[in-house]
Amino acid sequence: MTRVYNFSAGPAALPEPVLRQAAAEMLDWQGSGMSVMEMSHRGPQFTAIMADALARFRALLDVPAGYEVLFMQGGALGENAVVPMNLLGQRSSIDFVDTGEWSKKSMQEAAKYARVHVAASAADSGYTRIPARETWQLDPEAAYVHICSNETIGGVEYGFTPDVGTVPLVADMSSNILSQPLDVSKYGLIYGGAQKNIGPAGLTIVIVRQDLLGRALPITPTAFNYRVVADNGSMYNTPPTYAIYIAGLVFKWIEDQGGLVAMARRNAEKAALLYDALDRSALERGGLFVTHVARECRSRMNVTFHLRDEALTAPFLAGADARGLVQLKGHRVVGGVRASIYNAMPLAGVQALVAYMAEFEAAHG
Ligand SMILES: *Cc1c(COP(=O)(O)O)cnc(C)c1O
Numbered sequence: 001m002t003r004v005y006n007f008s009a010g011p012a013a014l015p016e017p018v019l020r021q022a023a024a025e026m027l028d029w030q031g032s033g034m035s036v037m038e039m040s041h042r043g044p045q046f047t048a049i050m051a052d053a054l055a056r057f058r059a060l061l062d063v064p065a066g067y068e069v070l071f072m073q074g075g076a077l078g079e080n081a082v083v084p085m086n087l088l089g090q091r092s093s094i095d096f097v098d099t100g101e102w103s104k105k106s107m108q109e110a111a112k113y114a115r116v117h118v119a120a121s122a123a124d125s126g127y128t129r130i131p132a133r134e135t136w137q138l139d140p141e142a143a144y145v146h147i148c149s150n151e152t153i154g155g156v157e158y159g160f161t162p163d164v165g166t167v168p169l170v171a172d173m174s175s176n177i178l179s180q181p182l183d184v185s186k187y188g189l190i191y192g193g194a195q196k197n198i199g200p201a202g203l204t205i206v207i208v209r210q211d212l213l214g215r216a217l218p219i220t221p222t223a224f225n226y227r228v229v230a231d232n233g234s235m236y237n238t239p240p241t242y243a244i245y246i247a248g249l250v251f252k253w254i255e256d257q258g259g260l261v262a263m264a265r266r267n268a269e270k271a272a273l274l275y276d277a278l279d280r281s282a283l284e285r286g287g288l289f290v291t292h293v294a295r296e297c298r299s300r301m302n303v304t305f306h307l308r309d310e311a312l313t314a315p316f317l318a319g320a321d322a323r324g325l326v327q328l329k330g331h332r333v334v335g336g337v338r339a340s341i342y343n344a345m346p347l348a349g350v351q352a353l354v355a356y357m358a359e360f361e362a363a364h365g
Pocket of ligand 1: 010074075076077102148150151152173174193194196
């Protein structure tokens with residue numbers, strides 16, 4: 001068996017010890033005589049798995065009392081509809097900060113339910129930076145302010161938590177949740193699909209402040225009403241049981257690595273290694289590789305770059321594949337190369353990529 005270094009943006013690489021444990025427990029979970037996939041979600045075994053995963057997640061992020069953690073389905077794109085349905089209440093407008101493809105998707109969906117007000121946009125920079133907080137034009141009557149904390153496609157990430165006053169701050173954190181410590185108390189609601197930095201696709205995590213519950217529009221599907229989901233311990237209907245089990249193993253793995261402080265240190269080290277290689281390429285070697293993202297907005301999770309000669313992109317990717325460095329193709333909207341280096345990507349994977357980039361540059365520079 002050969003495991004590759006998988007740079008996929010999502011579904012993405014998982015920690016190998018997690019996959020090994022899941023394999024070992026596939027036919028018989030801890031003496032139950034069955035796979036987790038075969039268990040009733042209301043039986044004692046899965047109830048314990050669920051409680052364990054929820055407790056570990058809360059502990060990792062130090063989620064304060066007064067916040068609910070919901071394990072749902074529907075993905076982040078589902079939440080783009082579910083959040084406005086649940087949070088609008090009597091209000092009619094939502095503030096958005098437009099930082100790229102995912103925030104645009106959020107705005108398009110919310111426009112079905114509310115007036116969308118663009119408080120700030122990075123469109124004029126080609127989505128290469130996060131608009132400075134001082135430039136945001138916030139509406140004090142907005143139901144909430146929506147941001148995307150890490151734009152997975154463009155490769156820009158917030159380096160700060162914006163202060164938006166008393167209006168609740170809502171963040172799509174699909175691609176950087178659990179990558180570093182987080183002050184949950186600064187947010188009204190945080191959501192994300194699991195398949196980037198947590199576990200398998202199918203699990204969607206929502207952290208919501210309790211005072212925001214109970215405002216759902218009458219059209220809200222019952223299974224997506226946060227109050228109902230919270231009151232039923234995320235078991236109003238069948239939750240994505242196997243994805244929750246794997247996520248629980250990932251939470252345990254993060255604890256074993258030293259928690260989110262250790263994750264942040266490792267992620268910073270990996271990102272610095274890759275961005276240094278790009279900067280050195282630009283400075284010393286005539287710049288075969290270029291990244292357009294403003295330095296202070298560079299994503300630690302999704303490193304996007306281009307080959308100056310676009311015709312070299314295909315051979316670069318083919319050579320990477322041949323070396324077991326896979327799924328590096330940039331998103332079709334932006335092209336180029338994207339290296340997604342979430343928690344589960346080891347430093348050795350980034351070192352291998354940087355070594356290959358130097359080799360490619362020596363051959364083509
Ligand atoms: C991947 C991603 C999405 C889409 O999530 P789905 O789970 O496919 O709905 C939305 N937002 C961000 C920031 C993402 O990275």
